[in-house]
């Protein structure tokens with residue numbers, strides 16, 4: 342008898358956690374994947390109001406409250422010019438649950454899922470939990486996902502490929518021509534393109550493009566949420582948007598693992614999505630300034646960084662020993678190989694941190710680089 346399922350034994354606690362635990366209490370943490378801003382006041386107020394009015398005590402419908410799904414549909418229209426039926430959306434416990442639903446609903450045992458390498462840690466783990474085989478697709482030197490590499494990796498066993506632009510851990514943004522290619526590949530090869538767009542609003546150079554806007558079939562499934570865009574990681578509110586038949590399959594999973602997303606969070610999310618969006622552009626401008634600071638400082642150190650065009654991460658190519666030396670000096674950065682074998686030789690730096698703190702951390706990094714040479 343086995344004590345635990347081979348699926349759960351095939352995954353482990355994320356390497357990022359290990360890095361946090363190795364650092365001292367006063368360490369500067371550049372390992373975090375959450376914006377350092379408060380949630381919008383109007384989102385918080387909407388949740389409080391819903392709670393006080395007794396609207397948030399009961400289960401909502403499995404897909405979530407209708408006004409939230411209407412706000413999400415309006416968002417698709419506003420940002421991508423795509424008409425989405427509010428019934429083709431499920432509100433989930435963060436983008437994380439949305440990814441889980443997409444994989445559970447589409448991946449059969451032994452089927453392959455192509456994931457960016459380096460890529461967000463959940464793609465590999467959730468694929469394995471679904472019984473699938475993650476197939477890493479190495480990124481280009483500029484850390485974007487190459488559509489040709491995706492197409493080359495497709496086999497008869499491929500169920501899905503994951504696109505994440507802007508990307509974690511890379512900050513890379515796929516240009517429109519690549520996104521069009523992803524849509525074409527999903528159409529022509531009849532595989533699902535899972536487009537994780539949680540960093541959609543943090544693009545500094547160029548624009549965000551979604552394969553949803555370009556596909557002719559219903560093979561694109563979009564995951565998004567409030568965690569990053571509205572700095573609401575603790576609210577645990579995301580969503581998945583797809584065709585009616587795909588949503589129906591994902592709803593089967595959602596119904597049994599979650600029932601519905603948290604009701605107060607749904608009201609907060611509806612307010613965040615339909616209220617003023619200047620909070621988002623303010624965050625974006627701040628992230629851009631910090632990105633520029635980081636690029637300047639790394640250039641001065643002689644450290645190569647593929648220019649991150651979005652999100653709030655950078656992935657410099659660092660000398661051997663860099664991550665450990667930084668952690669020893671109480672600056673937490675994450676080793677690139679925590680995100681896949683092809684991330685080796687890089688470190689991921691999150692700049693969701695105050696500019697002053699970032700400067701202090703960059704001074705330490707400059708010292709570390711000088712000492713390692």
Ligand SMILES: Cc1ncc(COP(=O)(O)O)c(C=O)c1O
Pocket residue numbers: 374434435436437438461505508509537539565566567568569574577578579
């Ligand atoms: C690329 C990416 N997708 C999805 C998520 C999931 O975020 P959440 O579950 O908070 O919406 C994250 C969080 O770090 C992420 O970086």
